[in-house]
Amino acid sequence: MSRALSAPEKVSGDTRAKVSEAVEATGYTINQAARSLRMREARTILVAIPNMGNPFYSTIMDAVVGEAAERGYGVLVANRLGNDPTQWLRDYFSSNRADGLLLFDASLELGHLPEPPRQRGALPLVLSCDEIIDGGFNLVTTDNRAAAERATRHLIELGHTRIGQIGGRQVHQFPNERTLGFQDAMRKAGLTTRPDWYFPGDHTMACGIRAADSYLALEDRPTALFCANDESMIGFLSRSRAHGIECPRDISLIGFDDISIAENYWPPLTTMRQPRHELGRVATATLLDILDGTTRPNQGLHVILPSQLIIRGSTAACSSHRKAVGQ
Template identity: 85%
Template sequence: MSPSSASKTPTIQDVARRAGVSAATVSRALSAPEKVSDSTRAKVTEAVEATGYAINQAARSLRMREARTILVAIPNMGNPFYSTIMDSVVREATLRGYGVLVANRVGNDPTQWLRDYFSSNRADGLLLFDASLELGHLPEPPRQKGLLPLVLSCDEIIDGGFNLVMTDNRAGAERATRHLIDQGHTRIGHICGRLVHQFPNERLLGFQDAMRKAGLPIRQDWLFPGDHSMVAGVDAGDRFLALSDRPTALFCANDESMIGFLSRTRAHGIECPRDISLVGFDDINIAENYWPPLTTMRQPRNELGRVATATLIDILEGTAPSGEGLRIVLPSELIVRSSTAPLPATRQAVGL
């Protein structure tokens, strides 16, 4: 082989000659391998490896008028809950030949960044973990089989026919609260999550479901406002300490707010689970190694990121089921550790 031919960048025609098929067949085998036979796919794969051919993704995007990129919007880059999810998102997108852009909630108008990307065709679809964004202000990209190339994965169910991939937040919250009831607690409060767009928070609803089914009162002074942050947990701790009549247990909307609550109340002599039992939601990485180790509802974060990404790409590629809006619900799991304990009989007897 001459130096000039050795340095020449392999083309799809080179692959076709090596495989003994047409260039169109090579293109079909690379873009839609399920549409060619196993033997043809094997020939093309061998030819690609032998020639060193690499798909020019930028050129493909120009021809297809696609960015081959998905945009992921998250509410807080610093929240450890999202690290595992983002790892799964990037892995799945890469396997499917897509790039990933990440938008963190910043500025007075966090949807502006998203609008810019959609209007400039720099992203094909949106994977949304931030329910606070104003979806109505985004330009609507072309639908595939009636489905918007947008997948929501939040702890609120948002109306409007959007595609949802989420954990069973309401059922999980009910299970977490029922665990406290099974431990003998009847005086139970809740650190709430975000309330956005006037949609009901699923974990608050699950807490209320469990309390009503057990015939227990839902006291407004034991519902502490929150936004899934550690600071909100600290604030809930201050509100708890100011009460003259306190609950013996709390269901916390997530682990971060639970940790904030623990840090503030422990500084004032309140010990968990001696004085109060706590159960959270998410099972973030530190939950098992915090003190006390946190009882919590484990979200399948790896699966959540993978399934949400796969669903969005299926929509983009036209292989998702037709419909007005997809809904995929993944189960959470109760992980019992040391932050919950049975209420002592003496406290049950006096209603403390």
């Protein structure tokens, strides 16, 4: 009975059917706590997220929990790991409360991650973040650089040549992929990337508000902005509108992520849609394949999922371009 319940794929169909009948008749259930102590595994993964309040993660987490449950794993969620995240993680794994880590927070010092007791070697780990991080880590992400280039090219195709950017987070020594994509598009179009039109950001509405304040203080302003995510774009929109700036009449804006409010905000956000459900599902499946022995840990697997340009009302042809074509 034990093998049929814990590893049904290893027994015949007839045996599984007989065991299922016996379980139903007796009301037997597996003592998962005792099993975890005996097997030195928790059948649980830890998911580290930088900001649970960001609506970008809601769909991802739904996919993570669904994929894990289907494979017989539980999920623990860590939101902002505190002042000493490495020690925090070490405590988790040394107490046998989790078997592997799904990391959406790239600010963690990856070179100092703990080794769980049952694992000889590196911590089973899958990264899912904006940056392409070297070092042999398994990574599941979207095509951030190519998508940012496509977003910026959309502005250029609308006749904008004076384009700025609200940046995203930059962690460790790795450059932000979306900033690189923005720069790629500008360079290929022969356009100048102006330092005073770059507004630092951290993917929050607050950084979008700060960017709007800096934009409003400029005498010479860009006609379009590529925003590293939708939340910063919404922050910019709300503050600039309060000062009489209308989008897209005065400035075109394109975001990134396509969060749930993007379609229903005013104006509806033009943005790059990340496949968030697929991102969560594939990242979780990759980690569970490592834990189940299908994939070797830290073999440097990279999975890149494509984003989609969603054109809505926050972008329009540049006013000078409209005049040139007689609109």
